[in-house]
Each structure stands twice: as structure tokens, then as C-alpha cells.
Amino acid sequence: MSFYEVVRFALRGLSANKLRSALTMLGILIGVAAVILLVAVGNGSAKAISDRIEALGTNTITVMSTGRGGSSSTALTKDMADALVDPVLAPDVKSVSPVVSSSATVTYEGTDHDVSSFVGTTPGWFTASNTPVGQGAGFTADDEAQGRRVVVIGQTVAEELFPGVDPIDKQVTVGGALFTVVGVLDEKSSTGFQDANDTAVAPLTAVRQVLTGYGSLNSILVEAADPDKVDAVQSEVSTILDQKLNVTGTTTPYRIQNASQLLATQTETADTFTTLLGAVAAISLLVGGIGITNIMLVTVTERTREIGIRKALGAPRRVILTQFLIEATLLSVIGGALGVAAALIGSSFEIVGVKPVIVPSSVGLALGVSIAIGLFFGGLPASRAARLRPIDALRYE
């Protein structure tokens, strides 16, 4: 008999128990969709992170102190930052921004808000760190020199303290001192757990005076004149710093972070994350596969008598085996295809703040695995039943 007719037998077999077939397919659907979608979410967040790091500017490097506690020999000082602005020793440096930061409580008319990152720096930081001011203006070099208490706040701070009010020129209290809000930062996309918009930026002199004191800097952001010059800047900076700090050995008391290096490590982290998500999803696919196996076992056992009847009527082993294999394959193929469709639809939405980006190989893998599971575990009980002598199949209870 023709293959087409065996397929029709298989379809009739599946439709004889519609609910069961539908539930089995649902299991596979969820498994396949979960694999594709979760991998897409992992991939999407990796993309978002690298986009953000690239937006942050791959033409900057960040100098940080490795010593904790700020002993005077290892701490970064304003003096060092000034020394980096040197057209002779560091010709490729475009700007240098010393940075101090701490958490601080900002109060406006009795409303408190804890800002996780209250930054004190110089005006060059806004462009170097790719943090444009949306509303109002940033502070000027003059503000910085005079130690004027002006502040540019992030979106979250603006929403918390000034709901429905224009924050510009309002006075807020920080660490017992009054600061005038001169600008609001553009909305930044957040990745990870920290809210990038929960920030405030003020002149270095003012922040040191009010909040952090005149100890060491947290970091120094150095901008290269050209993205290709980042590595040159890095060596120029380390030469100057080594001189300043009298470094003789190979271990330096500071660390230079380069945005492109950061990108590499972040990508690695994101890949781990994707793998983890994929593994979780793979488990759900496996569960779906066990569902198919289970149903095929039940189906074949329940229909062993029917197999006996068919054999008594003259069905060869191969035809019976083919029928059950096709039933199992149809379950997994239809379930898998619907799963792919569900994942494609799902990927057009943002999931936990991430725009999923489908990885084509995950589609192939998820489909392939579900079909293989269906074939293998559906085929096993079917081939056992097809080998039975008709009378044994007929007697089967």
C-alpha cells in the first residue's frame, strides 16, 4: 500500500484521540518555543549590552585604583588626572575627567530620594561618557572652577522628586547643602540590575566639598582623540602614571579598563547567560519529549489489540511500524512547527526589558531534537508491537 495511505491511517489514528494528541503537541510546542525564545532573550540582552558599551564610546579608557582604603601611595588624585593632560607626553588624549561618586540622599520639599550614583566630575565627562543632557544644560568649566553647587539629574531622580514639575532651577538638598538643578539627563537604556537613570552629576569641586571629601578619586575617564588611538592612549597614560607613582615592578596600583576589553568580558558573561537560559529551556524540551514518549507508549500499548487485528487482516510489519512512526513524527513536527511560530510571535515583544533576537541555529536544533525524540521513543514501542505474533497482540490486555 502506498505511503500516502499509511499517512492517512496515521492521521486517523491521531484524530481518534484529539485531546490527547493536542496535549502532547502542546508539550512539544512549549518546549520548542521556550528553547528558541529564551536563547533569543539571552542573545538579545547580549546584543543590548554590547550596543550600550559601544554607545558608551569605545574611544575611552577608565583608570581605576586597585588599592582599597585609599592609602596615599596607591590612590588616584586630582593631581594625576591633571598630569594626564599633557600635549607632549600624551598627544592622543582628547579629554580627561576625574570622577568621584557616592550614593547620596537628595531631598526636595520634604521628599527624599536615594541616588545610587552621585557623580562629581568635570564638564568634559558628558561627552566622553556619552551621557548627553536632555533638558536644561550641563555645568560649565567655570561652575567647576568656582565650586558652584549645581546638579544635573537623571530621569529616575527627576520622576521621583519632581512628578509633574519642571525641575530646572529648583533647589534640592544634598548632604546638608543646597544644589540648583540645571539640567536633566537623557533617558539611558539600562542593562543589568542597576538603573542607569538613577544618577546625578555635579561639579567635582562641589561634590568633594559636600559629599566625598578631598581624598582619592574613584576613577579617571580618559577620552582618546580617535577610536584607533585607544591603545596608544592607554600606554601613554600608564607611562605618566608609572612615573607619578614611582612604579618599578610589573604590578601597578591602578587598573586601566578599556571599553573594547569591557565589551569582550561582557560578551563572555552574556554568552554564559544565554547558555544557561538555553539549558533551562532544553530541559523543558526534554519534558515535552518525554510527553511524546509517554503518549506513544500508552497509544501503542492501548492499541496492541488493534495491531493484532491489522496483522490478522494482512498488514505487514513494515506498514504497522510506519504508521506508528508517522503518528509520532506528526505529533512532534506539528508541535514543533507551532512552537517555532509561537517563538517567532513571542520574539516581536519585549521580554523583561530585552528585545529577543532569534538565533537561527536554535530553531533548527529545537525542531531537530523534538523530531528525533518523537521518532526514537515513538518507534521503540511501535517496533516492539509490530514484531508480536498476531495472536499475542490480540490476546494482549
Place this chain on the structure above:
Amino acid sequence: MTRPVLDVRDLKKIYGQGEATVHALRGVSVTVDRGDYVAIMGSSGSGKSTLMNILGALDIPTSGTYLLDGVDVSRLGDRQLAMARNRLIGFIFQSFNLIPRTSAVANVELPLAYAGVKPKERRKRAMAALDVVGLADRARHEPNQLSGGQQQRVAVARALVTEPALLLADEPTGNLDSRSTDDVLNVFDQLSSSGRTIVLITHEPEVGDRAKRLIRLVDGNIVTDQRQSPINQPPVGAFAGRHSL
């Protein structure tokens, strides 16, 4: 009528091992010629079903030879066995054994499908077979919408649709009331009149009386084998009680 449809020699069947050994058949030899209508009778456990399953190529004997239409069944592989069951044998079970949730006509078509008959031709022959058993108007009904007697007549239609050399029936009326029994037996009488070879098992004497030949089985042995009416004439039942056909 040179070679018998069915020729078994010294057939033995032993079930189980050791303590639990059961000698279901202890050396049965019988030949059945084309056109014969044989009833096998015997008490429960005498080995009737065991013999029938071997004759239907559903089971294999422990020893002995079985020639079906001249072919040694023990030498056949899976495909050839399947073909023998399909083309040479029509088997009717006591418990009907229709495929559930499948219409009567689809059930009757099934052997034709396995024989590779085209769908159109298949439908025509299945309807013709249903007509023979008087159920053409129930073709679309599923087994659970049919009475026991009707289900068994569908099973008879399914058994004869491939025009097999041999119709085997294991207590075909065992699960039926007297009215349905009559319906089914009338079909057998009619098939026998048209020259079909039939072997059936029964424990009801009135069923055995209608056959042309009666074999009695006791404890796995044939004890009597008597001819009741000539092989080349219609069976006695064909003259009476034809009301439903």
C-alpha cells in the same frame, strides 16, 4: 479439486514449560477440500481455538506441517505471511475485533487497503461485501453504533471482501443471541452455497448441524469426523430460514 485448501498433518501445540506445560493439540491431522463447510465442536479447553489460530496463520504450531493451498506456512517470511493472511484467509473472531472509532465500510476496506487495492475500487468492493451480509445501509456506522449481530456481520463482510480461499470463524455466534445467530449463520449458508470453503468452531449443536461436515475434538485429539451432507451441494440450512436474506 486436485489439491486441498487446507492440509495439516500431526499438528502439536504445547503451551508453557515444566510444571505448567499444556498439550493443547496432541497430533491433529485433517484435510479440507474446496467448497467444504466444516464445523469443529468440542468442550471448552479442547484445543479448538488453538487449532483455529494456527490454521489462520496467527500462531505457529510446536510441531507438524500445515499446507495452506499447497504452500507450507512455516516457511513463509513476515511479508509472505501477511500476504497469506490477506489473500488466502478470512478470519472471523468470537469477539468481532472490529477497529474501534472506524466506520463499518472503513473496517471492511482495511484488508483491501493492505492488499494495495485503489480507494475507488476498494469502496465498491467493500459496499458489495456489506450488501452480501445485508448491512449496506449501515456502512457509515461505527462499531459502537451497531448491535453484536451487526458487528459480527461486518466482520464477516471484512473476512470475505478479499475473496479468500478459506473462511475461518472461531465461535462466530458465541457472543450473539439466537436471532443474531440466525442472521450470521444464514450468511454462512449462503456463502457455502456459492462455493466458499468455511471452517467454523462452535459448541452449539444447532450450529454444527447446519455444516456439511462435523469434527469433534476432545483434549487436543480429533475423535470423530463425519460427513453430514455432500460437499458439492448447498448446506441443509440453505433450504430453510432464509428470511433475512
